[in-house]
Amino acid sequence: MGPQGEIDGRLAIAPTRLNMRIPHLTTLVSVVVGVAIAPLAAQETRLTAADVFSLEYASEPQVSPDGQMVVYVRQWSDPMTDRRYSNIWLVRSDGSGHRPITSGKFTDGSPRWSPDGKRLAFTSNQGGSTQLYVRWMDTGESYVLTNSPTPPSAAEWSPDGTRIAFLQLVAQPPLVIGSPLRPPPGATWSAPPKYTDALVFRFNGVGEVPTGFVHAFVIRADGGAARQLTKGDFNHGGLPWGGGSLAWGADGTEIVLAARRGERPEWNSRESDLWAVSVKDGAMRRLTDRFGPDQSPTVSPDGRLIAYTGYDDRKQGFQNTLLYVMNRDGSGKRAISAKLDISVSSPAWAADGRGIYVQYDDKGNTKVGLITLDGALRVVASNLGSGTSAYSGGSYSVARDGSVAFAMSTPAMPSNVGLVTTAASAAPRVLTALNADLLASRTLGAVEEIWYESSRNKRKIQGWIVKPPGFDASRKYPLILEIHGGPFANYGDRFDEEKQVMAANGFVVLYTNPRGSTSYGEEFGNLIHHAYPGEDYHDLNSGVDAVIAKGYIDEKNLFVTGGSGGGVLTAWMIGHTDRFRAALAFYPVINWESFALTADMAPTAVNDWFPGLPWDFPENYAKRSLLSVVKNVKTPTLIMTGEEDFRTPMSESEQYYKALKMRNVETVLVRVPEEPHGIRRRPSHGAAKLTTLAGWFDRYRTAVQ
Numbered sequence: 001m002g003p004q005g006e007i008d009g010r011l012a013i014a015p016t017r018l019n020m021r022i023p024h025l026t027t028l029v030s031v032v033v034g035v036a037i038a039p040l041a042a043q044e045t046r047l048t049a050a051d052v053f054s055l056e057y058a059s060e061p062q063v064s065p066d067g068q069m070v071v072y073v074r075q076w077s078d079p080m081t082d083r084r085y086s087n088i089w090l091v092r093s094d095g096s097g098h099r100p101i102t103s104g105k106f107t108d109g110s111p112r113w114s115p116d117g118k119r120l121a122f123t124s125n126q127g128g129s130t131q132l133y134v135r136w137m138d139t140g141e142s143y144v145l146t147n148s149p150t151p152p153s154a155a156e157w158s159p160d161g162t163r164i165a166f167l168q169l170v171a172q173p174p175l176v177i178g179s180p181l182r183p184p185p186g187a188t189w190s191a192p193p194k195y196t197d198a199l200v201f202r203f204n205g206v207g208e209v210p211t212g213f214v215h216a217f218v219i220r221a222d223g224g225a226a227r228q229l230t231k232g233d234f235n236h237g238g239l240p241w242g243g244g245s246l247a248w249g250a251d252g253t254e255i256v257l258a259a260r261r262g263e264r265p266e267w268n269s270r271e272s273d274l275w276a277v278s279v280k281d282g283a284m285r286r287l288t289d290r291f292g293p294d295q296s297p298t299v300s301p302d303g304r305l306i307a308y309t310g311y312d313d314r315k316q317g318f319q320n321t322l323l324y325v326m327n328r329d330g331s332g333k334r335a336i337s338a339k340l341d342i343s344v345s346s347p348a349w350a351a352d353g354r355g356i357y358v359q360y361d362d363k364g365n366t367k368v369g370l371i372t373l374d375g376a377l378r379v380v381a382s383n384l385g386s387g388t389s390a391y392s393g394g395s396y397s398v399a400r401d402g403s404v405a406f407a408m409s410t411p412a413m414p415s416n417v418g419l420v421t422t423a424a425s426a427a428p429r430v431l432t433a434l435n436a437d438l439l440a441s442r443t444l445g446a447v448e449e450i451w452y453e454s455s456r457n458k459r460k461i462q463g464w465i466v467k468p469p470g471f472d473a474s475r476k477y478p479l480i481l482e483i484h485g486g487p488f489a490n491y492g493d494r495f496d497e498e499k500q501v502m503a504a505n506g507f508v509v510l511y512t513n514p515r516g517s518t519s520y521g522e523e524f525g526n527l528i529h530h531a532y533p534g535e536d537y538h539d540l541n542s543g544v545d546a547v548i549a550k551g552y553i554d555e556k557n558l559f560v561t562g563g564s565g566g567g568v569l570t571a572w573m574i575g576h577t578d579r580f581r582a583a584l585a586f587y588p589v590i591n592w593e594s595f596a597l598t599a600d601m602a603p604t605a606v607n608d609w610f611p612g613l614p615w616d617f618p619e620n621y622a623k624r625s626l627l628s629v630v631k632n633v634k635t636p637t638l639i640m641t642g643e644e645d646f647r648t649p650m651s652e653s654e655q656y657y658k659a660l661k662m663r664n665v666e667t668v669l670v671r672v673p674e675e676p677h678g679i680r681r682r683p684s685h686g687a688a689k690l691t692t693l694a695g696w697f698d699r700y701r702t703a704v705q
Contacts, residue, residue, distance in 0.1 A: 250303030385409025575629025642675025
């Protein structure tokens with residue numbers, strides 16, 4: 001999201017890019033947008049909030065088996081419909097032949113090459129509902145393979161290319177108690193009551209969780225009826241709200257997937273085991289049996305070994321996810337990444353079977369590494385990222401010749417498709433330039449890495465400083481401390497719309513990875529185990545001091561913001577210091593007891609973030625509650641949350657808002673319609689986050705002395 005310009009200290013929205021008002025926001029924000037919408041010439045080279053509609057992002061790159069072509073998902077936004085869309089594009093390994101495979105205002109995704117590279121499977125809603133398609137690459141012809149009431153996902157080709165396995169929700173009738181009356185003919189009655197006996201019945205970004213279970217299916221790649229392989233009231237391979245994976249055995253007789261078939265699967269939400277499923281008759285063999293998540297299976301080229309990820313769950317807030325290898329029959333299990341102190345994901349076998357590619361985060365940078373069977377690690381690619389923010393992320397794929405395609409992001413480059421070849425010393429080749437025209441006419445804020453010492457335990461903390469375009473070290477600038485969520489997550493050296501917007505509005509922006517952040521090893525991540533929020537305050541406050549020491553910060557103009565876990569720490573910061581002139585907490589948790597009983601992720605939070613249930617450990621919940629420090633707050637504070645946020649429900653924000661109002665602290669509550677956690681479903685709402693922040697901080701920003 002980009003700031004457009006600094007006009008009398010306000011963030012503008014260019015009428016040439018977005019001629020609309022953002023609905024349902026406070027009068028303050030409406031005034032800011034309206035006043036700032038006129039003279040733009042002086043700042044026309046800076047990113048604007050309206051540029052959220054222009055920026056495009058590459059994700060899910062899939063390199064062809066021979067390494068000669070890459071298909072990827074190109075994500076874009078439309079200002080006329082205020083929606084996000086995605087299409088599939090193709091580019092050759094030398095960067096030529098860049099062209100669309102699909103087009104239009106649809107959601108196309110999950111491309112997968114057939115083993116011979118002649119066909120492409122993908123999902124699309126171009127027919128009105130999401131279905132699985134197959135395209136012949138030589139002729140461009142495609143056809144819809146499925147016709148199912150629920151969307152297929154995680155499609156994978158069989159080794160011989162004749163079949164495709166996928167996951168799909170098998171719906172069940174919703175629960176009803178009693179014998180409800182039926183309306184008389186021609187009558188119009190209101191919607192009936194909603195019954196549930198599920199622990200998680202609403203999920204963020206999904207809404208009401210559909211009743212039923214996820215199962216594995218197989219279908220002929222040239223058409224026909226899909227056949228269900230797994231049975232029972234358990235989720236196989238994925239969950240009703242998405243995610244999951246499966247893998248074919250090398251001989252095509254079995255698929256391997258993770259299933260939640262243990263005791264109380266809703267409560268033990270991390271627990272899963274690997275199973276082998278016969279493609280012929282659905283017979284299942286259990287391959288793993290321990291308490292913890294075993295997932296992401298991938299079978300070696302010769303079919304003898306299965307690699308997967310997981311750990312023995314010690315009910316910690318953060319644990320390294322390790323890479324394991326076992327024999328096809330489940331024997332001989334061993335962790336081959338245990339000595340590396342990294343958390344891995346997305347394993348993929350090398351073509352020679354001597355190593356396994358993985359994705360991992362290292363000090364705020366996401367990488368692809370190759371781990372040999374004896375545990376040695378070699379870095380293959382760096383700078384993965386495919387989102388709109390500095391959060392870790394991205395994805396990759398591997399060809400038979402060892403070429404690796406990946407979504408690549410740097411502080412100055414929104415995600416493009418990168419490719420590294422088999423040559424170990426070869427620099428990555430950037431195959432696309434999705435935002436070259438836009439960024440050629442925009443000046444981004446320079447990003448500088450910083451390491452500093454925390455006042456608590458002398459911990460070394462990593463962070464990044466975003467400077468305003470045209471930065472002059474002899475001047476004094478206001479500072480925004482922007483805090484990441486999670487809390488078990490990391491920021492890094494990746495492009496970030498929102499922070500570039502803040503910088504273009506004249507602020508220096510500091511973002512850091514305080515204790516509890518990932519990518520620094522398991523011990524650092526668990527410094528906040530059963531103690532969040534807490535000492536992370538010192539890491540963040542010391543970061544502010546470290547930037548002030550550089551000499552270009554106006555100490556009278558300090559601001560703080562963050563979303564989700566960053567919203568939690570924003571409220572924690574202003575409960576412990578008055579140094580900030582204003583704060584903006586996006587979708588925070590305020591009361592851990594109510595969060596534990598209302599959030600979609602409550603099972604994980606109670607099991608892993610706390611010593612137990614709220615009524616058994618009231619002191620632990622109370623001392624970490626933001627209500628425990630609200631009596632100290634004097635900082636003007638705005639809270640902004642989506643009305644369909646089921647991760648940090650709106651009731652959390654309302655509690656904090658009313659607590660501040662009762663204490664006579666200057667505060668505003670902003671409720672965003674239709675939005676889940678993150679406020680990014682509609683591009684205009686993403687832009688509204690920026691205009692709201694600009695307007696709120698501008699209200700309290702004083703002139704530099």
